[in-house]
Amino acid sequence: MSARRSIVILALAGTVFASPLSAGRASPAPVVVAPPALSAWCTELSQQLKSVHHEKCVARPWKFETTTAGGHPIPYLYWGKDPAAPGPSGEQAGPRRILVVGAIHGDEISAVSAVFRWIDFLDRTKSDSFLRAHTFLFFPLANPDGFYSSPRTRTNGAGVDLNRNFSTKEWDAQAQLFWKKKASADPRRFPGKKPASELETQVVEKAINEFKPDLIISVHAPYRLVDHDGPIAFPDMQSPLPIRTLGAYPGSLGTYAGIERNIPVVTPELPNARQLPEGKAIEQLLLFIMKSKF
Numbered sequence: 001m002s003a004r005r006s007i008v009i010l011a012l013a014g015t016v017f018a019s020p021l022s023a024g025r026a027s028p029a030p031v032v033v034a035p036p037a038l039s040a041w042c043t044e045l046s047q048q049l050k051s052v053h054h055e056k057c058v059a060r061p062w063k064f065e066t067t068t069a070g071g072h073p074i075p076y077l078y079w080g081k082d083p084a085a086p087g088p089s090g091e092q093a094g095p096r097r098i099l100v101v102g103a104i105h106g107d108e109i110s111a112v113s114a115v116f117r118w119i120d121f122l123d124r125t126k127s128d129s130f131l132r133a134h135t136f137l138f139f140p141l142a143n144p145d146g147f148y149s150s151p152r153t154r155t156n157g158a159g160v161d162l163n164r165n166f167s168t169k170e171w172d173a174q175a176q177l178f179w180k181k182k183a184s185a186d187p188r189r190f191p192g193k194k195p196a197s198e199l200e201t202q203v204v205e206k207a208i209n210e211f212k213p214d215l216i217i218s219v220h221a222p223y224r225l226v227d228h229d230g231p232i233a234f235p236d237m238q239s240p241l242p243i244r245t246l247g248a249y250p251g252s253l254g255t256y257a258g259i260e261r262n263i264p265v266v267t268p269e270l271p272n273a274r275q276l277p278e279g280k281a282i283e284q285l286l287l288f289i290m291k292s293k294f
């Protein structure tokens with residue numbers, strides 16, 4: 001890995017939760033990273049998306065270590081319990097760790113909005129909500145170069161579909177072949193020349209390997225369904241979106257984490273890439289997923 005590409009995701013132990021990450025309240029936590037870059041990130045996003053409130057955004061303890069080739073940071077945010085805390089008495093496990101990734105595809109704008117809405121929703125939950133028993137790690141915008149290009153692109157700045165670039169076991173044998181034979185060499189689905197060749201893919205892989213999530217939620221659009229890979233049992237209630245399994249692709253996050261690492265990956269495909277569903281549907285989607293057994 002070259003110096004340009006080096007990524008350091010902070011270990012969760014100590015430093016992160018030493019800051020007052022109390023129940024998601026906007027807190028004046030010690031600023032670890034360059035404020036101007038994060039302030040600019042919030043400004044840019046709030047100009048693009050109604051769901052991003054500038055003051056709220058800058059008040060959150062975002063962190064980032066990575067800037068893309070296009071010059072955009074990839075900030076992340078911890079929310080909730082210190083994962084080292086023991087669970088309530090009688091409960092087997094302590095807090096569960098949930099990694100939430102928005103817009104691995106840069107033209108799926110509603111995915112970014114969904115992640116911001118979920119963070120706001122968590123802030124509003126009551127102190128005894130079951131959601132507060134968990135630790136979330138949010139990456140609202142995993143593909144900023146695609147998001148900010150004009151027109152927006154599914155791929156990143158190098159023309160790689162990040163959701164085909166994860167270093168799955170058979171990547172070398174399968175990814176290019178699958179792209180040529182099954183995806184008709186569609187440039188929107190180009191997997192890259194090497195597994196995890198892209199900085200953005202490396203950021204998500206690092207987060208998986210260091211945060212060690214019990215569940216990954218990767219938000220996409222516009223197919224109006226909930227897909228999943230890996231071991232998860234959805235709750236016995238009406239799903240806000242139809243549950244459908246689309247199958248696994250070489251180099252996809254679902255294959256990398258769900259199939260090869262046994263970490264359940266839930267992939268909501270929102271009904272519209274530009275707009276969030278009306279009303280409380282987006283909050284209900286998070287509740288539905290979080291009521292699953294994983």
Ligand SMILES: [Zn+2]
Nearest residue numbers: 105108220221
């Ligand atoms: Zn997508």
